[in-house]
Amino acid sequence: MYKRFFIPPKQSYFLFGPRGTGKSTWLKTHYPNAYYIDLNDPEAFRLYTSAPEKLYQILTNRSELEVIIDEVQKVPEILNVVHKLIEEKKGLTFIMTGSSARKLKRHGVNLLGGRALLKHMPPFFAKEIKDIFELKNNILLGMLPIVLDSFAPEEVLKAYVGIYLKEEVQAEGIVRNVGDFARFLEVMSFSHGSVVNASNISREAQIARKTVDSYLIILEDLLLAFHLNVFRKKAKRSLISHSKFYFFDSGVYYSLRPKNFYDKQTEIEGAALEGMVAQHLKAWADAQLQKYQLHFWRTHSKVEVDFILSGPNCFIAIEVKNGTVIHPQDFKGLEIFMENYPEAKPILLYRGKHKYVERNILCYPVEEFLLLIDPKGNFWENL
Numbered sequence: 388m389y390k391r392f393f394i395p396p397k398q399s400y401f402l403f404g405p406r407g408t409g410k411s412t413w414l415k416t417h418y419p420n421a422y423y424i425d426l427n428d429p430e431a432f433r434l435y436t437s438a439p440e441k442l443y444q445i446l447t448n449r450s451e452l453e454v455i456i457d458e459v460q461k462v463p464e465i466l467n468v469v470h471k472l473i474e475e476k477k478g479l480t481f482i483m484t485g486s487s488a489r490k491l492k493r494h495g496v497n498l499l500g501g502r503a504l505l506k507h508m509p510p511f512f513a514k515e516i517k518d519i520f521e522l523k524n525n526i527l528l529g530m531l532p533i534v535l536d537s538f539a540p541e542e543v544l545k546a547y548v549g550i551y552l553k554e555e556v557q558a559e560g561i562v563r564n565v566g567d568f569a570r571f572l573e574v575m576s577f578s579h580g581s582v583v584n585a586s587n588i589s590r591e592a593q594i595a596r597k598t599v600d601s602y603l604i605i606l607e608d609l610l611l612a613f614h615l616n617v618f619r620k621k622a623k624r625s626l627i628s629h630s631k632f633y634f635f636d637s638g639v640y641y642s643l644r645p646k647n648f649y650d651k652q653t654e655i656e657g658a659a660l661e662g663m664v665a666q667h668l669k670a671w672a673d674a675q676l677q678k679y680q681l682h683f684w685r686t687h688s689k690v691e692v693d694f695i696l697s698g699p700n701c702f703i704a705i706e707v708k709n710g711t712v713i714h715p716q717d718f719k720g721l722e723i724f725m726e727n728y729p730e731a732k733p734i735l736l737y738r739g740k741h742k743y744v745e746r747n748i749l750c751y752p753v754e755e756f757l758l759l760i761d762p763k764g765n766f767w768e769n770l
Contacts, residue, residue: 389515389532392674392762396504399473399481401459404508405610405635406486406555407533407547413508414455414482421453421482422446426461439465443472452478459483460490466499473502487555489608509670510636511535513757522738522754526659529638530666544642548572555609562605567594571602575612575632576644580661582629582685583614603632611635613669618682618695623727625687637662657709660753661693664707664736667760668694674762684724692720695731702730703767707753708737718746732767 391413404410415423424442426432434441442465446454456465469481481503485491510530513520519535528540537543552565562568574592578584583603589596606612614630634640637659644655665681672679679698685691694705704724708717713735721733725747736753743750749770759766 389511391508392512392515393506393508394763395482396506397480399469399479399499399503400483401503401505402482402484402508403488403505403610404484404486405510405531406550407531408508408510409532410484410486410508411457412532414457414484418453418455418482420451421455422449422451424454424456426456426458426465432461435462435465439468442468446472446477446479453480453482456481456483458485460485460487463490466491470499470502473499487609489561489605507670507673509673510666512667512670512760512762513754514759514761517758520758522660522663522757526637526656526663527641529636529641530663531636531638534638544638547639548643551609551611556605562602567592567598568602568605570594571599572643573645575606576634576640578632579634579640579644580658580665581632582627583632584629611639615665615681615683615694618684618697620697621728627685627687631683633662633665636666653709660709660738661707663757664705664753665694667757668696668705671760671762671766672696672698684720686723690720690723692724701765701767702728702732704728704731704733706733706735708735711738713737713739713745713750718748721748722746734770 391409393413395417402410424431426435439462459465469483472479473481483503511532513525513530516535528534528544531547534540534544534547552569556562556568557565571588571592571594574588578588585596585599589599592599607614612632612634614632616630617626617628619626634643640662641655641659646655668681672681675698677699679696679701682695682697683691683693684695692704693707696703696705704721706717706721717735721735725731725733733748735748735750736756737750738753740752742752751770759769
């Protein structure tokens with residue numbers, strides 16, 4: 388097993404992440420002596436659904452100090468018992484995993500009122516698998532452990548979304564028409580790395596506009612996608628108001644995206660590459676104790692910068708280009724952004740091999756950039 392960068396806290400915590408990111412595998416390795424409850428197991432699910440208070444009785448008679456509850460969202464009521472056990476200070480540490488926040492939100496669960504921290508397990512960072520990471524392959528296969536650890540990664544990736552449709556969406560009755568949702572997912576693949584236009588999505592997917600809005604929420608609840616908002620601090624120009632959409636993993640996007648003979652492979656790969664950078668930056672920001680924010684910037688005249696990372700000690704503007712050569716027009720977005728925010732550090736990532744500064748903008752190989760990102764450090768200090 389590749390060593391993950393994730394550092395567990397010393398108190399009870401939730402560990403959220405999409406299926407296939409290796410949460411269960413990591414926990415079983417890190418906590419070999421913990422009392423383990425798998426709510427995917429039908430017997431455990433029946434027991435705790437009918438009588439969640441049984442957890443109190445069981446743990447009272449056991450010696451383990453660490454308790455893992457896998458897929459806790461399947462039985463949200465069990466958190467009331469966890470809350471009671473933490474309040475009584477029995478010396479127990481609870482680690483509760485989840486691949487969906489939907490049931491927890493629907494039941495009004497308050498995540499134990501702050502008594503348990505909220506942590507995330509993303510797909511692999513490039514640096515975690517640096518021995519096997521190859522940009523040209525991984526932007527298409529993605530970074531999911533369940534995919535990269537398999538003997539047939541393309542087949543596993545193809546089945547991945549089907550698993551969600553069957554187990555998360557259909558089995559729990561989240562949507563009435565699974566066919567509509569499957570068609571919506573395919574249409575959304577064309578919006579990966581783009582500003583969301585719900586009206587266009589509604590027309591292309593042949594579903595109501597309100598349904599599009601609800602499906603977008605479902606994608607985020609299932610941790611399959613995320614949105615970036617526009618950076619607006621001290622805005623001097625007229626900016627758009629819509630958010631930008633990304634699937635959580637570039638491989639999931641690539642698997643969903645229909646390929647037709649008239650499509651340009653460079654355009655599909657360009658969106659996948661941008662998504663790969665997005666998922667790394669988001670995962671890094673989610674892992675920090677201090678608050679960092681990830682935005683994008685776009686004016687009404689369609690001048691754009693892909694990513695703005697800001698926080699206590701950084702303000703970085705990042706543009707991603709899929710070419711191996713940088714052209715003069717590639718600098719436009721960053722240059723205009725720097726007119727408004729001269730204190731920002733501008734970086735242009737590209738598929739070439741050389742690092743250099745042009746027009747006061749750092750041009751940096753995107754593969755090397757991804758290999759620098761480690762949630763335990765400030766990656767920009769090594770640029």
